Amino acid sequence: MSSPVIFPFKSNINLDRKSNRHLYLQLCDQMIGFIKSGKLAPSTKLPGSRKLSDDLAIHRKTVVSAYDELISQGWIESIPAKGTFVSQDLPIIKPKKLQDSSILLEAKDTAGFTFKKRRHLIRKGIETIQATLKVDDGVPDHRLAPIDDIAKIYRNITKKAHHKKLLIYGDIYGNIELRKALVTYLNQTRGLKINIDNVLITRGSQMGIYLASQLLLNNKKIIITGNTNYMTADNTFIEADGIIKRVAVDKQGLDTNEIEKVCKKNQISAVYVTSHHHHPTTVTLSAERRMHLLDLAQQYNFAIIEDDYDYDFHYNNAPILPLACNDSQGNVIYIGGFTKIIAPALRVGYFIAPKEVVDEAARLRRILDRQGDTLLEQTLARMIQNGDVQRHSNKVRRIYKTRRDLFCQLLMEKLTDFFEFEIPKGGMAFWVKLKKPYHWDLVMVASQKQNLTFINDWRRYDNDNSGHNGFRMGFAALNEEEIEEVVEKLVRAMNSIKT
Amino acid sequence: MSSPVIFPFKSNINLDRKSNRHLYLQLCDQMIGFIKSGKLAPSTKLPGSRKLSDDLAIHRKTVVSAYDELISQGWIESIPAKGTFVSQDLPIIKPKKLQDSSILLEAKDTAGFTFKKRRHLIRKGIETIQATLKVDDGVPDHRLAPIDDIAKIYRNITKKAHHKKLLIYGDIYGNIELRKALVTYLNQTRGLKINIDNVLITRGSQMGIYLASQLLLNNKKIIITGNTNYMTADNTFIEADGIIKRVAVDKQGLDTNEIEKVCKKNQISAVYVTSHHHHPTTVTLSAERRMHLLDLAQQYNFAIIEDDYDYDFHYNNAPILPLACNDSQGNVIYIGGFTKIIAPALRVGYFIAPKEVVDEAARLRRILDRQGDTLLEQTLARMIQNGDVQRHSNKVRRIYKTRRDLFCQLLMEKLTDFFEFEIPKGGMAFWVKLKKPYHWDLVMVASQKQNLTFINDWRRYDNDNSGHNGFRMGFAALNEEEIEEVVEKLVRAMNSIKT
Numbered sequence: 002m003s004s005p006v007i008f009p010f011k012s013n014i015n016l017d018r019k020s021n022r023h024l025y026l027q028l029c030d031q032m033i034g035f036i037k038s039g040k041l042a043p044s045t046k047l048p049g050s051r052k053l054s055d056d057l058a059i060h061r062k063t064v065v066s067a068y069d070e071l072i073s074q075g076w077i078e079s080i081p082a083k084g085t086f087v088s089q090d091l092p093i094i095k096p097k098k099l100q101d102s103s104i105l106l107e108a109k110d111t112a113g114f115t116f117k118k119r120r121h122l123i124r125k126g127i128e129t130i131q132a133t134l135k136v137d138d139g140v141p142d143h144r145l146a147p148i149d150d151i152a153k154i155y156r157n158i159t160k161k162a163h164h165k166k167l168l169i170y171g172d173i174y175g176n177i178e179l180r181k182a183l184v185t186y187l188n189q190t191r192g193l194k195i196n197i198d199n200v201l202i203t204r205g206s207q208m209g210i211y212l213a214s215q216l217l218l219n220n221k222k223i224i225i226t227g228n229t230n231y232m233t234a235d236n237t238f239i240e241a242d243g244i245i246k247r248v249a250v251d252k253q254g255l256d257t258n259e260i261e262k263v264c265k266k267n268q269i270s271a272v273y274v275t276s277h278h279h280h281p282t283t284v285t286l287s288a289e290r291r292m293h294l295l296d297l298a299q300q301y302n303f304a305i306i307e308d309d310y311d312y313d314f315h316y317n318n319a320p321i322l323p324l325a326c327n328d329s330q331g332n333v334i335y336i337g338g339f340t341k342i343i344a345p346a347l348r349v350g351y352f353i354a355p356k357e358v359v360d361e362a363a364r365l366r367r368i369l370d371r372q373g374d375t376l377l378e379q380t381l382a383r384m385i386q387n388g389d390v391q392r393h394s395n396k397v398r399r400i401y402k403t404r405r406d407l408f409c410q411l412l413m414e415k416l417t418d419f420f421e422f423e424i425p426k427g428g429m430a431f432w433v434k435l436k437k438p439y440h441w442d443l444v445m446v447a448s449q450k451q452n453l454t455f456i457n458d459w460r461r462y463d464n465d466n467s468g469h470n471g472f473r474m475g476f477a478a479l480n481e482e483e484i485e486e487v488v489e490k491l492v493r494a495m496n497s498i499k500t
Numbered sequence: 501m502s503s504p505v506i507f508p509f510k511s512n513i514n515l516d517r518k519s520n521r522h523l524y525l526q527l528c529d530q531m532i533g534f535i536k537s538g539k540l541a542p543s544t545k546l547p548g549s550r551k552l553s554d555d556l557a558i559h560r561k562t563v564v565s566a567y568d569e570l571i572s573q574g575w576i577e578s579i580p581a582k583g584t585f586v587s588q589d590l591p592i593i594k595p596k597k598l599q600d601s602s603i604l605l606e607a608k609d610t611a612g613f614t615f616k617k618r619r620h621l622i623r624k625g626i627e628t629i630q631a632t633l634k635v636d637d638g639v640p641d642h643r644l645a646p647i648d649d650i651a652k653i654y655r656n657i658t659k660k661a662h663h664k665k666l667l668i669y670g671d672i673y674g675n676i677e678l679r680k681a682l683v684t685y686l687n688q689t690r691g692l693k694i695n696i697d698n699v700l701i702t703r704g705s706q707m708g709i710y711l712a713s714q715l716l717l718n719n720k721k722i723i724i725t726g727n728t729n730y731m732t733a734d735n736t737f738i739e740a741d742g743i744i745k746r747v748a749v750d751k752q753g754l755d756t757n758e759i760e761k762v763c764k765k766n767q768i769s770a771v772y773v774t775s776h777h778h779h780p781t782t783v784t785l786s787a788e789r790r791m792h793l794l795d796l797a798q799q800y801n802f803a804i805i806e807d808d809y810d811y812d813f814h815y816n817n818a819p820i821l822p823l824a825c826n827d828s829q830g831n832v833i834y835i836g837g838f839t840k841i842i843a844p845a846l847r848v849g850y851f852i853a854p855k856e857v858v859d860e861a862a863r864l865r866r867i868l869d870r871q872g873d874t875l876l877e878q879t880l881a882r883m884i885q886n887g888d889v890q891r892h893s894n895k896v897r898r899i900y901k902t903r904r905d906l907f908c909q910l911l912m913e914k915l916t917d918f919f920e921f922e923i924p925k926g927g928m929a930f931w932v933k934l935k936k937p938y939h940w941d942l943v944m945v946a947s948q949k950q951n952l953t954f955i956n957d958w959r960r961y962d963n964d965n966s967g968h969n970g971f972r973m974g975f976a977a978l979n980e981e982e983i984e985e986v987v988e989k990l991v992r993a994m995n996s997i998k999t
Contacts, residue, residue: 022689030691070817114802155655167845271613331613346871356609361616364618365621369869370704371706374876
């Protein structure tokens with residue numbers, strides 16, 4: 002307990018008075034470093050606080066605080082009438098290689114352990130370069146988001162003292178006001194017949210797809226989707242250990258006769274359908290197929306995951322009621338959200354299903370992220386109750402329809418030599434097919450020369466690696482001027498590769 | 501194509517003018533119902549719009565809109581010069597049993613498909629009844645949340661036009677400003693040595709635990725936790741298909757010698773540790789054990805999931821630096837969040853790990869809920885940059901320390917006949933053990949008679965069903981008056997069951 006103090010603190014301790022970190026903590030950090038590196042061995046006697054403060058030209062209190070801290074952390078110990086010593090029962094640390102200290106100062110890239118690497122989550126389709134004009138695959142125009150209304154209502158809610166309760170841990174099913182508002186809203190606008198027990202609030206519809214997949218697809222269960230299908234949903238099914246079987250998608254949507262054939266051969270767990278506007282091809286599932294699909298679900302006891310991500314954007318007539326509104330036997334999990342109407346970053350969605358399914362999904366949701374943002378959920382409840390959501394959705398629907406019509410008109414006037422497409426009845430994107438002998442890769446390169454880019458490339462839609470020639474071009478996020486510019490640039494690009 | 505109209509529309513269609521649903525859509529709904537029930541068979545000729553509008557006493561335009569809608573949905577078809585007919589190629593629907601229509605009008609409880617039921621997610625410990633006074637298991641006081649600051653900054657951000665970009669789909673790693681602010685903040689306050697590539701923003705720390713578990717524990721991999729441990733974390737490990745092995749927790753935290761023994765016999769994937777204040781027992785992992793644990797991780801190549809959920813609440817001295825700050829070989833996944841400092845409902849947390857682990861976790865996070873709330877993340881970045889977070893955390897730390905001290909003092913003065921406990925150095929709860937011969941069940945019943953309740957019961961901490969007698973009592977969310985009232989009620993309750 003009495004090895005002499007031979008360690009040269011004065012020359013080894015470097016304190017930075019300009020740092021935001023307290024001096025006494027800097028002193029602690031460095032002493033811990035010396036203890037751990039073995040430079041200060043267990044039982045080494047430390048200088049008194051007066052001596053050390055003189056040596057380092059700092060206030061004595063700083064040294065006392067540092068020693069207190071080190072004692073409380075167990076690195077050193079104070080022995081009455083003897084002094085302060087490096088703790089005896091620290092494990093003796095082998096001096097580390099020099100390299101180690103440099104590792105400490107740099108960001109770490111590689112892990113010292115193994116973990117599951119998910120090839121299936123590496124995304125197909127290369128994100129493309131920066132350009133002045135960008136065409137996405139069908140997302141809302143953030144410039145139209147009713148963010149002022151949201152911020153005002155949010156602020157009003159926070160001003161009321163009784164709303165502070167919203168800040169504490171909330172219901173795993175979601176904010177009760179929003180669930181109530183949704184029951185009325187969905188029953189009125191979608192013809193559902195649900196009550197509050199059928200409603201789980203999620204973050205956007207992606208969480209709904211994740212929850213449904215985790216409930217349905219463990220242990221190599223089969224899910225049927227379209228060829229081609231929304232890539233992120235496919236990834237979610239694989240992550241949940243499901244096996245994807247694909248059926249054709251034609252102008253009436255998923256081919257339900259093919260689904261029936263699969264059902265006759267295999268026990269299937271679920272069908273995933275974007276019934277209103279198939280992702281990516283934008284077609285609407287026809288009335289006959291809807292009834293056929295529901296009948297099959299009842300007959301073969303599978304779940305229909307109905308992802309109604311863009312219900313509110315239908316331009317030719319009123320939206321078509323979802324499968325969920327004719328679900329008499331509890332076969333449909335109906336998924337939707339406000340990200341497309343309000344803003345993608347404000348992620349609030351819903352998962353509508355029979356109560357026992359909602360209960361199970363809520364328990365799973367608890368361990369994903371505990372609960373939603375109750376303040377934001379309450380804000381949305383208010384916006385549904387006072388009609389803001391409906392008014393906003395009517396407003397942007399009109400705007401998007403105008404944009405669709407203009408984009409269509411220009412494509413038809415100027416680009417029919419190269420592209421084929423149907424006018425989408427709804428949604429936010431065209432499904433554009435490239436005529437022979439052109440190839441999307443060349444279109445991308447030529448477009449980039451015109452300073453026009455796309456957020457991803459055609460490979461994303463090429464489920465079976467067959468060189469599918471379809472590609473989604475979003476129109477909703479571009480205003481009329483931008484649409485004209487996009488088409489002009491496309492015309493120049495296509496003419497430059499014209500054969 | 502010319503079966504006569506024999507269906508009595510007038511007496512069968514009931515339109516509700518007070519409903520929020522458009523009249524034409526009500527008409528559609530009901531006609532679809534008749535088509536589907538077989539009351540209106542395929543090829544049935546429908547009345548002209550004038551006739552039907554007269555019969556129903558509605559505007560002719562309403563009927564025209566309804567017919568347009570039904571045509572576009574494929575239920576009916578219009579044949580020029582002949583009239584309007586129920587579509588021919590609808591599948592003939594077998595009339596449903598009467599019962600079905602009542603099912604349609606009620607909430608569904610049971611599913612028409614099978615799904616995975618997770619016994620492990622059903623929570624131990626019964627949520628108790630309503631009472632005027634409630635003791636939680638250690639959560640923040642929502643009355644102290646800096647919600648005005650948050651709402652103001654949030655509002656300011658939304659006012660700037662260029663911030664509207666935050667509303668569109670954002671980075672799956674989280675808002676870049678928050679990641680930058682966190683690098684500085686964590687390096688300064690926790691002694692980490694990270695850069696931005698080591699940072700993934702999550703929803704609260706629960707999502708961090710979920711992501712880490714999914715990366716590490718697939719296929720029955722082993723994770724070591726304490727006996728007893730935070731129940732929700734345990735549930736998350738089981739959900740990820742991991743096998744939990746438990747080691748003792750004593751006054752120095754997890755017993756690392758026991759961990760070493762397990763490592764010698766088994767390949768383990770991870771150790772989960774709440775190093776700063778063990779959940780639920782509140783003890784701090786000692787310096788020796790920290791170093792031992794890091795050495796073991798390097799030697800046996802396992803991950804340490806360090807859940808530092810209440811780093812900011814340490815009362816006796818400066819917080820103890822996390823294991824992550826001495827992680828030279830990339831063995832630590834460091835998880836924390838702002839829910840405990842700011843408010844549980846505003847779920848923003850972080851997942852700090854070697855870059856390759858962060859990249860993998862981000863890809864997985866994309867399919868959980870795509871991304872975080874970028875507006876809220878930007879708000880928090882601003883609050884870190886301007887020191888609001890630090891000031892607020894200092895303020896509530898002082899308040900919670902006062903509450904802890906008062907609660908301790910009163911328990912020691914009045915309840916030592918019944919309870920044993922150590923003064924927690926940090927956190928928001930006591931770990932209270934009940935002396936013999938008392939039983940928590942009786943304490944709960946007696947407390948409820950005093951109108952005092954607890955958010956859950958002792959079973960929650962009883963990992964091995966051994967009748968563990970420890971129980972968490974939160975002090976942070978109770979002000980001084982409430983603490984006095986709780987202790988008074990407890991005294992009356994305990995005296996009433998005194999033997």
